[in-house]
Amino acid sequence: MDLELKYLKLKEHFKNAKVIESCAELIGWDERTNMPPQGADLRALQNSALSKLHHDLVTESWLGDALNELASESVNLPADSDICVNVREWIRVFTRANKIPVTLVQEFSKTFVYSQQAWQDARSQNNFVLFQPWLEKIIDLKRHEAKCLANGQVSYDALLDDYEPGATSLELDSIFYPLKDSIIKVLHSCSKENKRNLILGNYPEQKQKIFSEIIAGYCGFDFNAGRLDTTAHPFCCGIGPGDCRITTRFNPADFSSGLFGVLHEAGHGLYEQGLDPDHFGLPTGTAVSLGIHESQSRLLENQVGRSLEFWRFIYPLAIKFFPDQLSNIPLETFHKSINQVRPGFIRVDADEVTYNLHIIFRYELEKDLLSQNLSVKDLPDAWKAKMKTYLDLVPDNDATGCLQDIHWSAGLFGYFPTYLLGNLYAAQFIEKAKKVIGWNSNCLNLDVLSELRQWLKKNIHLKGKRLLPGKLCENVTGEKLDKKYFEQYLMQKFNS
Amino acid sequence: MDLELKYLKLKEHFKNAKVIESCAELIGWDERTNMPPQGADLRALQNSALSKLHHDLVTESWLGDALNELASESVNLPADSDICVNVREWIRVFTRANKIPVTLVQEFSKTFVYSQQAWQDARSQNNFVLFQPWLEKIIDLKRHEAKCLANGQVSYDALLDDYEPGATSLELDSIFYPLKDSIIKVLHSCSKENKRNLILGNYPEQKQKIFSEIIAGYCGFDFNAGRLDTTAHPFCCGIGPGDCRITTRFNPADFSSGLFGVLHEAGHGLYEQGLDPDHFGLPTGTAVSLGIHESQSRLLENQVGRSLEFWRFIYPLAIKFFPDQLSNIPLETFHKSINQVRPGFIRVDADEVTYNLHIIFRYELEKDLLSQNLSVKDLPDAWKAKMKTYLDLVPDNDATGCLQDIHWSAGLFGYFPTYLLGNLYAAQFIEKAKKVIGWNSNCLNLDVLSELRQWLKKNIHLKGKRLLPGKLCENVTGEKLDKKYFEQYLMQKFNS
Structure with missing residues (x-):
């Protein structure tokens, strides 16, 4: 069945993207449990590489047409069927990711390794000033992200939507x-x-x-x-x-x-x-x-x-x-x-x-x-x-x-x-x-x-x-x- | 300088590949220190994804010409200069990797997660038979790999070369x-x-x-x-x-x-x-x-x-x-x-x-x-x-x-x-x-x-x-x- 085959292809593709995300998850776990103090530079490179890769995978240009096609062909299926749910969410992921430049994604993933180190230092030394420039940078990045995402939406809501759709x-x-x-x-x-x-x-x-x-x-x-x-x-x-x-x-x-x-x-x-x-x-x-x-x-x-x-x-x-x-x-x-x-x-x-x-x-x-x-x-x-x-x-x-x-x-x-x-x-x-x-x-x-x-x-x-x-x-x-x-x-x- | 720019581009590319490899290293470390018993299936997917990705990166078709160009343009530089060493080794990596189909790479990386689990079980239960089919599969894969690599070389030497060039x-x-x-x-x-x-x-x-x-x-x-x-x-x-x-x-x-x-x-x-x-x-x-x-x-x-x-x-x-x-x-x-x-x-x-x-x-x-x-x-x-x-x-x-x-x-x-x-x-x-x-x-x-x-x-x-x-x-x-x-x-x- 044609619809089924198209669906399988997308399934495979997004599953691959998720496997890469799961590598990033594991590396994130390690960062907070095992990483030696001097491991931050390398970790920033790793995070950046994996997040770029994930972003590249979920924004590949052929996906747009393939997703639209699948959405229109599955329009008569029940809304909570596997195909409808997954296509709906893939479109959401694809649309969101396409609004955010990959350079911003990489900038994020690098920054967070350092900003978290800075935050830890600031907290243990009880010195907010150590963290201040990093928080400023993060807020700049998040405002940039919100601007990319928001279609006339309140900035905050554009970010909130990522956690609570x-x-x-x-x-x-x-x-x-x-x-x-x-x-x-x-x-x-x-x-x-x-x-x-x-x-x-x-x-x-x-x-x-x-x-x-x-x-x-x-x-x-x-x-x-x-x-x-x-x-x-x-x-x-x-x-x-x-x-x-x-x-x-x-x-x-x-x-x-x-x-x-x-x-x-x-x-x-x-x-x-x-x-x-x-x-x-x-x-x-x-x-x-x-x-x-x-x-x-x-x-x-x-x-x-x-x-x-x-x-x-x-x-x-x-x-x-x-x-x-x-x-x-x-x-x-x-x-x-x-x-x-x-x-x-x-x-x-x-x-x-x-x-x-x-x-x-x-x-x-x-x-x-x-x-x-x-x-x-x-x-x-x-x-x-x-x-x-x-x-x-x-x-x-x-x-x-x-x-x-x-x-x-x-x-x-x-x-x-x-x-x-x-x-x-x-x-x-x-x-x-x-x-x-x-x-x-x-x-x-x-x-x-x-x-x-x-x-x-x-x-x-x-x-x-x-x-x-x-x-x-x-x-x-x-x-x-x-x-x-x-x-x-x-x-x-x-x-x- | 043109040569320098071409070199920088390749440097960036191979460094990216190495960062992906370093993610695989970290995940491999985790596999042997922290992974819960039921984590093997996911780990096999992760290993397979990262090794495919690495293989894709080091075999990209534009690399062949770019490397040859760089090799011929740097022919007058000292053999132990950064450019000469790196180009020589990149060519080695590119040539080797291109001889091995990516399907084999993925098959390897999946198999090893399971074969190592099987080996651990076999060893702890003192029962070679549990490991035997996995070792047979691995040897098949390695013989296949050696065949891809060897140019009239002894099979063993083709594998040895990977560890001791x-x-x-x-x-x-x-x-x-x-x-x-x-x-x-x-x-x-x-x-x-x-x-x-x-x-x-x-x-x-x-x-x-x-x-x-x-x-x-x-x-x-x-x-x-x-x-x-x-x-x-x-x-x-x-x-x-x-x-x-x-x-x-x-x-x-x-x-x-x-x-x-x-x-x-x-x-x-x-x-x-x-x-x-x-x-x-x-x-x-x-x-x-x-x-x-x-x-x-x-x-x-x-x-x-x-x-x-x-x-x-x-x-x-x-x-x-x-x-x-x-x-x-x-x-x-x-x-x-x-x-x-x-x-x-x-x-x-x-x-x-x-x-x-x-x-x-x-x-x-x-x-x-x-x-x-x-x-x-x-x-x-x-x-x-x-x-x-x-x-x-x-x-x-x-x-x-x-x-x-x-x-x-x-x-x-x-x-x-x-x-x-x-x-x-x-x-x-x-x-x-x-x-x-x-x-x-x-x-x-x-x-x-x-x-x-x-x-x-x-x-x-x-x-x-x-x-x-x-x-x-x-x-x-x-x-x-x-x-x-x-x-x-x-x-x-x-x-x-």
């Missing part, structure tokens, strides 16, 4: 600002009693790692098809089928910090491991958006990992691992301790309530940086002012302030809001999941975890990019994304 | 067979008294790693531009400037085993780190041959690492690290223990005398496999017979017999002889070095190690491929390669 800042504003008020309401109603220190102690790192691996394994992360490493900045890297890598950092004083990091990344990992391996390299075998991706990590970290019923299941094991530290702490006290709400400087250590405020003010700041309403040199002060407004805190240095996150150094503008979208999706998904699987408030054991994973895999992971994120949410939960689920979740859990 | 099996035969006799003579004259067990004990792995890193650092391996990891099969991977990675395995009973592994790989590492970074990606910035490469590792491992004068320098530190195990052992006894000559099954654990016999019989076997004088199914028995002849030993299983080495599973036919060439070069180089630097028989301290490294860097590393290996040897030592230096070294050291 179809989302706009107008829409985000309309969700985030009312949400902010309800979050602040919850925050004020939370108990001020500090239970967080109760579980502090001395938790050997090696033991933490083994314990975390067992728990991630309970939740379904497959260590035959993945691994866990220790890095300064936790992340998940889904290189491809059979190879998904997560990282965490351990706090010797508090084993829960490393563990929740692992659960978060394992949530991402379950998504990557749950994609259809037969569709590797195709949009139908690729995660739909970062917002949905983040929902999977937040769901495992919070709705599962910080729930009382989960700890009913794993606390006995935790006590076996850390008897000196935990055996005198009752389960309920422990559970309160890991759910302490308290404004703090560091986003990744934030509780489920204040976390969202961290995101909203970063979202505001990055919009201002891109639109040049805020200049890079004024970022440290603007950061402090925002933090004061949102969290009533002022960091006394930039290392725990505007230098804390890796994103801007890596050019990830438009990425932060997906963390909050993830929280909203997670709350809506879990509400639905609880209705259809055997999760009751008693005990979240291996059977329930397995049911939950199967449900997520069937309804979300295996779908790939068949539906846009909003439509996927409707399909899974029967409703459009609605922030009320998250608000209810927070109210129920934290309104004391 | 210009070498032939005729020439190797004429060196190896007389050498065999003198080695066996030394072997018979060695003391039979077993001192090897004297230093056995319990050496914690973490302490071994730190100690090894210190010693490798003393020898000049730069950990800001490299790293040390633990793997089942030690190797060195020179990814590029600023990023050279070595691995070792530690034996909890004998710290010298891991340490000599580190020194061996660090010797390779010094070569990689000593190449001219400004010539990265060019033949002038690439190691000349595997024989010379191996000379650098054997020199550091043996001529330095197993010498009494080196241990005069580092033994006090070794005792500080391992007081319970070593403080009662006098230096001289320790030195005898690490130089015990004793035929054994495992090549990488072999002493300096018997090591060479391991190589010679592997060389014979692989020639027979390629020429089909030996069929794969008969390899285990042929191995046992050779070992009996050469070392008067018969392994009682294939795991410690014909399955012990990684090379054949990775298609490295023609590689083994470079280990023995390395020993010969090392002995000849060190003889010269001792004459010009401050190495006396008293103490090999940091100053002398530094002098030695500078000498090697200046005379060998920085030369890249400016001279062919034989010519380089002549330039460095004033003489053609002569096995007498190695024979003298063995006689002096081991004739008791």
Whole structure:
């Protein structure tokens, strides 16, 4: 069949491009786990070569006609058929990539190696000035990129679209600002009693790692098809089928910090491991958006990992691992301790309530940086002012302030809001999941975890990019994304 | 200048190809250190994509004319000038690559991922049959490759040429067979008294790693531009400037085993780190041959690492690290223990005398496999017979017999002889070095190690491929390669 043959040719081509991308992923993982300090120059060359190659592959001139032909010939097939989904997404990739000159792509990929090194130095030396020129350069590049992409669109939206297809800042504003008020309401109603220190102690790192691996394994992360490493900045890297890598950092004083990091990344990992391996390299075998991706990590970290019923299941094991530290702490006290709400400087250590405020003010700041309403040199002060407004805190240095996150150094503008979208999706998904699987408030054991994973895999992971994120949410939960689920979740859990 | 511009264009092109190759190197390193068990399918796709890409780049049709033009225009320049060297080597690469169909290249790179997995399984289960079909396939591929390359050449020589440019099996035969006799003579004259067990004990792995890193650092391996990891099969991977990675395995009973592994790989590492970074990606910035490469590792491992004068320098530190195990052992006894000559099954654990016999019989076997004088199914028995002849030993299983080495599973036919060439070069180089630097028989301290490294860097590393290996040897030592230096070294050291 002619259509089928044309489709096969494109499939092969885009799969090849994805294999090159997966090499870049692996090299990126290595950069953050293993690369020696002096490896940056070579890494910049490698990144640049691979990204140019990928760009060349997805912009080859024959693709335009071939894609159009295929689109018109498949017009009568169901919209969620493999051909229609993949052709739609290939056209999106081809169109986007063709708007961006390859020189810009190469400039990006080189710059990010150095800017991340500069950011690391700046953070460890608590000296924003070391990072400033790099951030300026990155913002220039991102504004250039947005200009290439935007068809009369707001610059920010052109970038956002890369992470959350179809989302706009107008829409985000309309969700985030009312949400902010309800979050602040919850925050004020939370108990001020500090239970967080109760579980502090001395938790050997090696033991933490083994314990975390067992728990991630309970939740379904497959260590035959993945691994866990220790890095300064936790992340998940889904290189491809059979190879998904997560990282965490351990706090010797508090084993829960490393563990929740692992659960978060394992949530991402379950998504990557749950994609259809037969569709590797195709949009139908690729995660739909970062917002949905983040929902999977937040769901495992919070709705599962910080729930009382989960700890009913794993606390006995935790006590076996850390008897000196935990055996005198009752389960309920422990559970309160890991759910302490308290404004703090560091986003990744934030509780489920204040976390969202961290995101909203970063979202505001990055919009201002891109639109040049805020200049890079004024970022440290603007950061402090925002933090004061949102969290009533002022960091006394930039290392725990505007230098804390890796994103801007890596050019990830438009990425932060997906963390909050993830929280909203997670709350809506879990509400639905609880209705259809055997999760009751008693005990979240291996059977329930397995049911939950199967449900997520069937309804979300295996779908790939068949539906846009909003439509996927409707399909899974029967409703459009609605922030009320998250608000209810927070109210129920934290309104004391 | 026109010539200069044409040269620049080619330089850029081949450098790009090398960057892609360096990505493949890094991915290969990862495969042997980090890849999860189920990552093999994806890795095969990645290897295949990168090797195809590299092959495409170095065989592009415009290169032929451009290279010829450049060669004829630079005919009056000195033969060791950058242009002449690089053009000569590019022509070699272009010509070789054009003889091999890209489908074969891809078939190779895919096959090796699986054949290495099969070999690992076969070895760990001590079951040659698991590996047999893969080895048969590999030999088919290599024979096909040799046929493409050979212009009336012996098949084996066509493959050998890839590792040791210009070498032939005729020439190797004429060196190896007389050498065999003198080695066996030394072997018979060695003391039979077993001192090897004297230093056995319990050496914690973490302490071994730190100690090894210190010693490798003393020898000049730069950990800001490299790293040390633990793997089942030690190797060195020179990814590029600023990023050279070595691995070792530690034996909890004998710290010298891991340490000599580190020194061996660090010797390779010094070569990689000593190449001219400004010539990265060019033949002038690439190691000349595997024989010379191996000379650098054997020199550091043996001529330095197993010498009494080196241990005069580092033994006090070794005792500080391992007081319970070593403080009662006098230096001289320790030195005898690490130089015990004793035929054994495992090549990488072999002493300096018997090591060479391991190589010679592997060389014979692989020639027979390629020429089909030996069929794969008969390899285990042929191995046992050779070992009996050469070392008067018969392994009682294939795991410690014909399955012990990684090379054949990775298609490295023609590689083994470079280990023995390395020993010969090392002995000849060190003889010269001792004459010009401050190495006396008293103490090999940091100053002398530094002098030695500078000498090697200046005379060998920085030369890249400016001279062919034989010519380089002549330039460095004033003489053609002569096995007498190695024979003298063995006689002096081991004739008791």
